[in-house]
Amino acid sequence: AAALAEVGRGHFGLGGRKTAELGEEDATTLLAHSLPALRGALLADTDGLILEVDRSPEALAFASSVRGPEVSQVGAPCPDHLISTKHKPLAVSFDPAAEGAEELSAAFRTGVDEYADWYRGYYAANIDAETGQFAIDPAGPRVTLVPGIGIVASGRDAQRARMARDLYHRAIAVQDAAEAVGGFRSLSEREAFAIEYWPLERYKLALAPPAGELEGRIALVTGGASGIGRASARALAARGAHIVVADLNLAGAQEVADELVAAYGRRGIAVETDVTDERTVEEMIRRAVLEYGGLDILVASAGLATSAPLTDTTLADWELNYAVLARGFFLAAREAFRVLVEQGRGGSIVFVGSKNALVAGANAAAYSSAKAAALHLARCLAEEGGPQGIRVNTVNPDAVIEGSGIWSSDWKAERASTYGVDEDELLAFYRGRTKLGVSVYPGDVAEAVAFLAGPRSSKSTGNIINVDGGVTAAYPR
Template sequence: MSAMSETKQKEPITSRWDDQVAASLSEPELLLYRSNLLGSDLRITNFGGGNTSAKIMMTDPLSGGQTEVLWVKGSGGDLGSIKLDGFSTLYMDKLQALKNRYRGLEHEDEMVGYLPHCTFNLNPRAASIDTPLHAYINRKHVDHMHPDSVIAIAACKNSKTLTEKIFEGELGWLPWQRPGYDLGLKLEKLSQEQPHLKGIVLEGHGLFTWGDTAKDCYETTLAIIKRAEDWLAANIQQPVFGGQKYQALPAAERSVLAARLMPLLRGKISKDEFKLGHFDDSDAVLQFVCSADLAPLAALGTSCPDHFLRTKIRPLVLDFDPTAPNFDRLVSSLDQALDAYRADYTAYYERCKRATSPKVRDANPIIYLIPGVGMLSFAKDKATARIAGEFYVNAINVMRGANGVDSYVGLPEQEAFDIEYWLLEEAKLQRMPKPKSLAGRIALVTGGAGGIGQAVARQLLQEGACVMLTDIDTEALGQAHQDLVKVAGKDSIATVRGNITSEEDVASVLAATALRFGGVDLLVSNAGIASAAPLDETTLEIWKRNQDILVTGYFLVSRGAFQVMKQQQLGGSMVFVASKNGLVASAGASAYCTAKAAEIHLARCIALEGAEHGIRVNVVNPDAVIRGSRIWDGKWKEERAASNKIGTDDVEEFYRKRSMLKRSVLPEDIAEAVYFLCSDKSAKSTGNVLNVDAGNAAAFTR
């Protein structure tokens, strides 16, 4: 959790409704406006969780008459970022007619299959399983949120009594039931029998609120949440979580330990599917992992279905004593702890499975709690890992509130299983798009702010990898980050300044990569310079600078990445972006050519040592990549123009004509070659050199 979001958590929830903005909006747009406002605050509902609806009179495209239409958040959407096309639209008269098709609780899943038959205006957005919960509440505007404060009350042992006490009859209460058609009918019945209600608390789940207008509904939702927050704040017993057992380690030590641990842990849980990690040492997390009741509360599991669908029903608490931190002991305990967790999860599956249950899924933990350090979360992609961590912070907040005023109650095991392995949830998982070719992989790209570096990053991101860019140019690195966030979003791309000739900087870059994503699988060594001078004018400074960056720098980065890859035991791929000049000598560039030749030979040496660990090392040899290259923006272009007795504006055309294929070589061409050598398409290639030079006979490898 960022410092900004932690600050927001301490601010009161207040209405952000703007009457001037709302006055210009249609009814569907008011629903969107309300939804975005609610979804923008994780205290109101978590990412992807909760839903909103409005019953709106629309013109029927068939009859031309007016008909009532339910607009409701569609399956898989997020309120904070939803657009109008994220809402399902259904005829209310057809939804009412569905009651005649309902055959009872044991058949309620079949009702989801009828929802497409209720679609209004051929809307392709699939309706969610929560649609009946909104349809049958006899109010125009309905919100279903998952605020931590209300779930804390809902997850108490005496939830019903507390609901009546805190809300003084303004909210109804229903016992736990899996969301579905039958629960929709029960919500309808309670809202009709008690028309004075402003909403309903669902035991262990969340909150329904409603209103006659979009604004009334929004402000009622906020008022109920604030009331719950205020009551908890005034009544919660101190100290929370049984009091503090440990003092958190200093922030720097926490980060160092997490960065060292994450590749090791990731390697142990990624044998069947590559995982990506996230680290959280926010105040809420540290309070929980340093508490006396950490172990027993964690064992109870989460209550809200939205929480445990993302986090599994319970986390793994690692055996670590921050008063006597012993990293080696922690590492040595991992295998036993993971084996025990997997065995426990498999036993849970066997106890609870039904004849129609899907096969057991990945038995590894998602959430890892480390006393005195923080929380790690691992999932198939970075966004999912981050969001899983955020959901567990929600669960921590719920446990703090519930245990502080009563006794926290997790969801019963069988109920949890029936949600986790619900056939409708399984169908949703099966509809997920096929993972991209580099999904779950972590790439480190040096020289990342240059034309080739950015093109490589863009290609790897588009193929599903997470990318850490490093460069010595802070300003250019920042601009590259801004551009690449547009390609894959904020979760998949990160940057860190680093000088690859510095052993300390390289170690920091690799630690930052591990802390951000969990390790490293792909190294693209691309940092470079270029220089030209006759031999008798080549100074020792020029010679050393080429050797430092193009040889020593490549050695330091590859050595560090090699160590991480060996720890992970997941194999890996390194690609050196060298040069045609590494194979073909050029007059007037002895320092550069020699350094590039050394790069190629270094790659071959690493390939020999890496093979037994599944670490492949290959080389891409570009030639005359002029467009987008920062190297060619400087003195090198002038020097090559002078050497070839041409004008600087004619350099690209000169090299194009010089090639056998008469084609210019672009950064994107190099990126394609790098991607091939990073991906499983080249799984049986190591120690190879791939020329991307539009054809140069002298550079043919022999």
């Protein structure tokens, strides 16, 4: 190291800064708008992908330097890096002093398309009898250099994205030092390909556990701290998704996120969100984009309930039900739509509704009509999102008492009073009125949510799945 420092004295830094480095606020504002465009372009030939932004001083200096982007195209500095970073990164042409989010989004799309064309040609030119047994990897870059902003790494999950980031940090150091002492050299494309598609390396990759059906997908669950929302977060994570757990109860959301991280690695974050507040919903989506790169699934599960005869229903109760169950679903869906449209790869929105959306009942006019509004909103959004591949469906549960924040409130006592039973008899009452004679639990509803969120329902939108044990009056017709 000392010898390198002496020989390279005055030559480190790859020619110094060419592009001004943006501050954190300006950079994250740009990224929040443009990362979905990058992720959407990368999803052209893969089902799931996670992005990780690196704004470390080293990443910023390299991406913003005079010669860094040029030197990066020489090739990987270490054969071991090829599996995670490919032979070279994408160096985006972007000037943050003169261009904004729209230009960066366009640069991402154009850059990924051009890189993919190169990679397919690289594969076709170098494949031989030994490597021909292996299909081409997704053709997009694994590392993207953005002047003034830093580096964006990608991978099938957050762990692999971080590995690509960490390996490229080492590449930066090697390339800078090699240039300082006389010039960086790398393997030829043929040599790089022989290592990247080396049969022994491919055999090791084949030993990895099979991917879950939602691997690399990003799901946001409102009301994720308890009940159906918590069960949905668990179910989606078990299938491979990365989860943003959003709830007004931040401590509860953090507990769920911590549980997911302990079980699956870096696949859960918590966000404090009031779904009735436009600004906090926007921030919720922004956090999802900045943490993982975009969004694929929204589960709108935040809820509450009040019960009272009409003449005792206050305007405050009425407004509260509509604020959470109608406005809250609208705001979350609108912001999710914006990201999904920018990505251009479709997506799935699942509303957690209620049997009450279909069946009129006494002493719950505010709650039931708000749930009916959300149900019809889902149908409207299915019409609007269909041409863009965005599916919107509803799961209607009934009487899910276990672990529910709603049922730990006055709602339970009020519903027991409405039906003329004691509170401790309410679960048996609900079970007795179902055709299947069963109680419904959060995990039961989460199974339906996961089905509608994932690829097994890829040709379904505008639909309702009842998870209620069979309540005749709620049969859709």
